[in-house]
Amino acid sequence: MAVEHPRPFPPDDPDCELCEAARFTHWYDETDHGWIADCEVCSVPMAVWWHHGTDPAEEVREALLSSLGAAADARFGPGNWEFDTTMRQVPSHFHAHARDRHWWNLRFSRPISLHTGVGGERRTAAGVGDSS
Numbered sequence: 001m002a003v004e005h006p007r008p009f010p011p012d013d014p015d016c017e018l019c020e021a022a023r024f025t026h027w028y029d030e031t032d033h034g035w036i037a038d039c040e041v042c043s044v045p046m047a048v049w050w051h052h053g054t055d056p057a058e059e060v061r062e063a064l065l066s067s068l069g070a071a072a073d074a075r076f077g078p079g080n081w082e083f084d085t086t087m088r089q090v091p092s093h094f095h096a097h098a099r100d101r102h103w104w105n106l107r108f109s110r111p112i113s114l115h116t117g118v119g120g121e122r123r124t125a126a127g128v129g130d131s132s
């Protein structure tokens with residue numbers, strides 16, 4: 001059972017939306033390295049480093065991608081998604097997406113997920129356990 005705890009230190013950059021780490025959508029996980037939550041724009045899982053910057057240590061990057069992969073496997077099923085480490089929205093802060101094949105077509109129609117704590121069942125405005 002994941003425990004909700006405050007971010008380990010104040011935001012590096014108070015003007016950065018990823019530093020802000022707003023708890024708005026579903027959070028799959030929170031680790032020493034960062035957090036895994038649905039991207040508000042793409043509605044797919046996204047891993048975000050706690051720190052502002054583009055270059056986490058290799059082991060931190062791998063740990064974040066591993067946590068993201070676990071969330072994506074649970075959401076889409078193994079083999080049904082791929083990593084996208086291109087940082088378009090916030091190029092100055094390391095984050096990565098796990099995109100399923102349909103994310104582009106569904107990005108506006110998928111109901112936004114709700115923040116209900118860290119881990120647990122993913123809920124959307126449309127209902128509980130929505131698998132899309």
Ligand SMILES: [Zn+2]
Nearest residue numbers: 039041042097
């Ligand atoms: Zn996104």
Ligand SMILES: [Zn+2]
Nearest residue numbers: 016019052093
């Ligand atoms: Zn940042």
